[in-house]
Amino acid sequence: MTSFTDRGDGPLDTDVTTILPDDKDWAWVLHRACPECGFEAGDVPGPRVPVWLREKAACWPAVCERAAVRARPAPGVWSPLEYACHVRDVCRVFEARVYLMLSEVDPAFENWDQDAAALADAYGEQEPVAVGVEVWAAAEAAAEAFESVGPDDWQRTGRRSDGSRFTIETLGRYFLHDLIHHLHDVRG
Numbered sequence: 001m002t003s004f005t006d007r008g009d010g011p012l013d014t015d016v017t018t019i020l021p022d023d024k025d026w027a028w029v030l031h032r033a034c035p036e037c038g039f040e041a042g043d044v045p046g047p048r049v050p051v052w053l054r055e056k057a058a059c060w061p062a063v064c065e066r067a068a069v070r071a072r073p074a075p076g077v078w079s080p081l082e083y084a085c086h087v088r089d090v091c092r093v094f095e096a097r098v099y100l101m102l103s104e105v106d107p108a109f110e111n112w113d114q115d116a117a118a119l120a121d122a123y124g125e126q127e128p129v130a131v132g133v134e135v136w137a138a139a140e141a142a143a144e145a146f147e148s149v150g151p152d153d154w155q156r157t158g159r160r161s162d163g164s165r166f167t168i169e170t171l172g173r174y175f176l177h178d179l180i181h182h183l184h185d186v187r188g
């Protein structure tokens with residue numbers, strides 16, 4: 001187990017719900033348990049990804065029905081509604097990446113700027129109950145994408161614009177952690 005000291009996990013850096021760019025890349029969770037949400041993504045076999053996805057996605061509609069769903073808990077921290085919009089869009093992006101990796105050899109992923117998406121789509125102004133349903137539907141579609149992966153295809157690869165390479169299996173683990181970690185963020 002690698003130490004977390006390289007992330008600067010001192011008392012000033014314990015709130016990973018703060019919107020900081022360097023907390024946006026979860027690639028390290030493929031190798032170690034997340035110290036915040038506790039999830040050990042690195043051990044999840046690919047075929048378990050859709051099972052967990054459906055289970056965790058089912059929690060989001062209730063999050064979106066909270067009275068204070070639009071309230072940011074602190075300046076610079078997304079509201080539950082904004083997190084829900086983010087998770088919905090993550091599901092859509094990762095669903096597309098799975099199909100891309102299945103249809104092409106080692107494709108490059110289109111860059112997705114999640115902060116730009118949050119602004120462009122005005123996450124904080126969306127209708128919460130509708131977003132809750134959309135998260136569920138987007139997660140279901142992503143689960144179906146992972147379910148369509150054959151036993152010989154989990155090690156197919158794809159590349160992100162920053163040069164990191166994923167297999168469909170590690171992409172699934174990364175994605176699953178994102179969903180679970182954001183539930184932790186909103187105490188869902």
Ligand SMILES: [Zn+2]
Pocket residue numbers: 034035036037038039177180181
């Ligand atoms: Zn986590």
